[in-house]
Amino acid sequence: MSQYNLDCIDLSASRTELHDLLSLTGAEISCNNLPAGVSVPFVHAHKHNEEVYLVLEGEGRLYVDGKELPLKEGSCFRVDPGAERCISASADKGIRFLCIQVKAGSLDAFTMNDAVLSDKKPSWL
Structure with missing residues (x-):
């Protein structure tokens, strides 16, 4: 079995x-596009999973636990599992x-604590 998957969306x-x-085993990742004036059609929360969002382009609003916050290109935010959320385009x-x-509280290590350097090199190094 291959140790990687490469595809294009x-x-x-x-x-x-x-x-x-x-074939993700530790996270769910989605790429989402909402046209102008369109919203995710429901407010939702999760049982176990926190969500991290990164706005790649455009503008909109985030609804989280009754608050409405502006979003713009570069906005990033994390939402606890139980927080109710929804996103709308401007x-x-x-x-x-x-x-x-990802499952809240499941991260044991991150890049600097989890990385193992290799002596192997790609053609560009």
Whole structure:
């Protein structure tokens, strides 16, 4: 079995989930596009998973636990599992964002604590 998956998605699709495409085992990642004036059609929370969002382009609003906050290109935020959330594109500009969903409290190590350097080199190093 291969130790990696490589694929390509249509960045203009309304929503693409990478779970099945990349055989993810520790996270759910989706790329989302909402046209101007369009909203995710429901408010939701999760049982176990926190969500991290990164706005790649456009503008919109985040609803979280009764508050409405502005979003713009570069906005990033994390939402606790139990927080109720929804996203909307602005009236005159669409919004493209990534959503990364992981089990809250499951991260044991991150890049500097988990990385193992190799002596092998790709052609560009």
